[in-house]
Every structure is written in C-alpha cells, then in structure tokens.
Amino acid sequence: xxxxxxxxxxxxxxxxxxxxxxxxxxxxxxxxxxxxxxxxxxxxxxxxxxxxxxxxxxxxxxxxxxxxxxxxxxxxxxxxxxxxxxxxxxxxxxxxxxxxxxxxxxxxxxxxxxxxxxxxxxxxxxxxxxxxxxxxxxxxxxxxxxxxxxxxxxxxxxxxxxxxxxxxxxxxxxxxxxxxxxxxxxxxxxxxxxxxxxxxxxxxxxxxxxxxxxxxxxxxxxxxxxxxxxxxxxxxxxx
Numbered sequence: 413x414x415x416x417x418x419x420x421x422x423x424x425x426x427x428x429x430x431x432x433x434x435x436x437x438x439x440x441x442x443x444x445x446x447x448x449x450x451x452x453x454x455x456x457x458x459x460x461x462x463x464x465x466x467x468x469x470x471x472x473x474x475x476x477x478x479x480x481x482x483x484x485x486x487x488x489x490x491x492x493x494x495x496x497x498x499x500x501x502x503x504x505x506x507x508x509x510x511x512x513x514x515x516x517x518x519x520x521x522x523x524x525x526x527x528x529x530x531x532x533x534x535x536x537x538x539x540x541x542x543x544x545x546x547x548x549x550x551x552x553x554x555x556x557x558x559x560x561x562x563x564x565x566x567x568x569x570x571x572x573x574x575x576x577x578x579x580x581x582x583x584x585x586x587x588x589x590x591x592x593x594x595x596x597x598x599x600x601x602x603x604x605x606x607x608x609x610x611x612x613x614x615x616x617x618x619x620x621x622x623x624x625x626x627x628x629x630x631x632x633x634x635x636x637x638x639x640x641x642x643x644x645x646x647x648x649x650x651x
Contacts, residue, residue: 416494423498424478427505431475434513438464438471467513474509491648492541499534503527521599524591528616531574532567532623539566540631544646556639560632567624568617575613582609 442464445457481497484490507527510516516523543562547554578589592609594600601618602611634642 416498420494420498424501427501428475428478431471431478431505431509434471434509435468435475438467442468470509470512474505477504477508480504488545490541490545496534496537499530500538503530503534507531524612525615525619528571529619529623532571532620532625533627534623535567535570536563536624536627536631539563540627541646542566548646556632556636559635560628563631564624564628567627568621571617571620571624575616579613 442461445460445464448457478501481492481500485492511523511527540559540563543554543559543566575590581587581589582592590609591598591600591612592607594608594612596604596608598608600608600611601615
C-alpha cells in the first residue's frame with residue numbers, strides 16, 4: 413500500500429508534467445494561429461493567440477506555486493503534513509489552471525463558492541501552523557481559544573486580501589474577477605439590485621468565513637482536549 417509521501421510525490425509529478433505539457437502545447441497553438449494558412453481576420457488571430465497566452469500564463473503561475481510548500485519546508489526547516497501539502501497544491505491546480513482551462517467558474521455556479529470554502533479551511537490550518545510556530549519559538553503558553561481565533565482571523569484576512577487583489581485587477585486590467593458583468597439572473601446570494609460584483613464578493617467572504625470557522629472549531633478542540641497529542645504531532649513537523 414502506498415504511503416502518503418509516495419502519493420504526494422507522484423501526484424506532484426503528474427500535476428507539474430501536465431502543466432509543462434500545457435505550456436508547450438499552447439505555445440505551439442499560438443504560433444500556429446499566427447502562421448495559419450487559412451484566410452482569417454486579424455481579430456480572430458488576436459483572439460486565439462490571447463487565449464493561448466492566457467492559458468500559458470496560468471499554467472506557469474500554477475507551476476511556480478506548486479513548489480511553494482517545498483520552498484517553505486526548506487526555508488523554515490519544517491515538514492508540512494503530506495495531506496495538507498496535497499490539499500494546497502491540488503487546490504492551486506484546480507483554482508488557477510483547471511478553472512481557466514475548462515471555464516469552470518462560468519459552467520458551474522457553485523464552483524467558486526466551493527473553492528472559497530476550501531480555501532478558508534486550508535488557510536485556517538496554515539494559520540494553526542503559524543501560531544504554533546510562534547508559540548514554539550517564543551515559549552508562549554497560548555489559550556486554545558486564542559489559537560482558534562488566530563486560525564480564523566488568519567484565513568479571513570487572506571480571503572479579504574484576495575478580494576482586494578481581484579478588485580484591483582478589475583480596476584486596472586478590466587478583468588471580471590468579481591463577476592461584475594454577470595446577468596441579473598445569475599445564481600448568487602443577495603438581490604439583483606445589489607449588483608453581481610458585490611454579491612459575488614460578499615458570497616466569497618461568507619463561504620471563506622464558513623471554511624475558516626470549521627477549521628477554528630477543529631483546532632480549538634484539538635488544542636483543548638488533545639493538547640499533548642496535538643503538540644507531539646506538531647513537534648514532529650519541525651526538523
């Protein structure tokens with residue numbers, strides 16, 4: 413039976429190879445669109461090339477971020493749990509590359525909410541690792557409630573920062589990250605007169621909070637009721 417480390421390594425290899433293949437294929441298709449023999453307009457060529465370049469950009473960004481956990485482990489001298497690493501990399505792969513490649517945000521109304529809920533859960537656990545690191549480094553005897561609150565606020569803060577980045581992108585690059593161009597009939601929280609951009613942003617923050625709340629409850633009870641066992645497991649993370 414495969415252990416978690418083997419599953420992690422094989423999954424990461426598959427994801428990275430698929431991203432490299434995507435980069436290569438889309439570059440070839442972009443070049444082919446420019447030199448295509450068929451008589452097509454410059455607008456059609458520009459549209460095709462832009463589409464391919466965007467996919468290449470998302471694949472490159474996803475590929476770089478897939479090495480993030482490896483970098484943190486080497487820099488901070490910690491061993492992030494394999495399950496958490498898998499969740500982080502798969503989340504990045506699905507949220508950045510697959511979402512753009514298969515237009516999942518527009519095809520499935522619940523896809524964005526699902527990703528934001530999972531991001532709240534994942535960021536909450538990362539927040540737990542951060543507060544444990546602080547506690548370990550400075551020998552602070554933290555209250556379980558404080559640990560849970562930090563995990564919650566850490567996840568929410570990152571969620572808010574993400575929405576600010578989306579807003580900034582929409583302002584300066586005319587993107588539609590905050591879904592301001594959706595029709596009033598789109599399935600979103602709130603009412604149509606509130607505008608799709610506001611409703612999308614608030615629904616993202618709400619489900620972020622739900623995910624973070626789930627993690628904060630888990631970390632609270634782990635730290636309160638199984639404190640020694642939890643601390644021993646956390647200690648094994650540090651090299």
